[in-house]
Amino acid sequence: MFDKIDKIIKEKKLTPPDCTYHTLRPLENGGRLRVLVVKGEDVAHAELICPFCGKYTYSKQEYKKVSKTSKIRMRVECSSCGKKTKVEKLKGKKEKK
Numbered sequence: 316m317f318d319k320i321d322k323i324i325k326e327k328k329l330t331p332p333d334c335t336y337h338t339l340r341p342l343e344n345g346g347r348l349r350v351l352v353v354k355g356e357d358v359a360h361a362e363l364i365c366p367f368c369g370k371y372t373y374s375k376q377e378y379k380k381v382s383k384t385s386k387i388r389m390r391v392e393c394s395s396c397g398k399k400t401k402v403e404k405l406k407g408k409k410e411k412k
């Protein structure tokens with residue numbers, strides 16, 4: 316569970332410069348979200364542990380550029396409960412503690 320994107324990365328031997336977009340973030344209630352967009356593709360691979368029902372979902376969707384004013388990059392729908400989790404843009408610079 317939650318290794319599908321990991322496998323894609325390993326199979327394709329992707330490194331950060333090969334990725335248009337890649338995020339892995341914790342959600343409330345123990346949920347997790349991972350999104351990967353491979354450079355040159357317009358498909359977003361999304362893995363979700365739903366913060367609402369705790370179920371695992373892997374899905375693909377078209378990756379579209381969003382306007383700069385939008386706070387949300389995309390939405391990932393849970394295949395079990397149908398609730399959508401927003402992928403919010405992270406503001407500012409990357410922080411590492």
Ligand SMILES: [Zn+2]
Pocket residue numbers: 365366367368369370393394395396397398
């Ligand atoms: Zn759910």
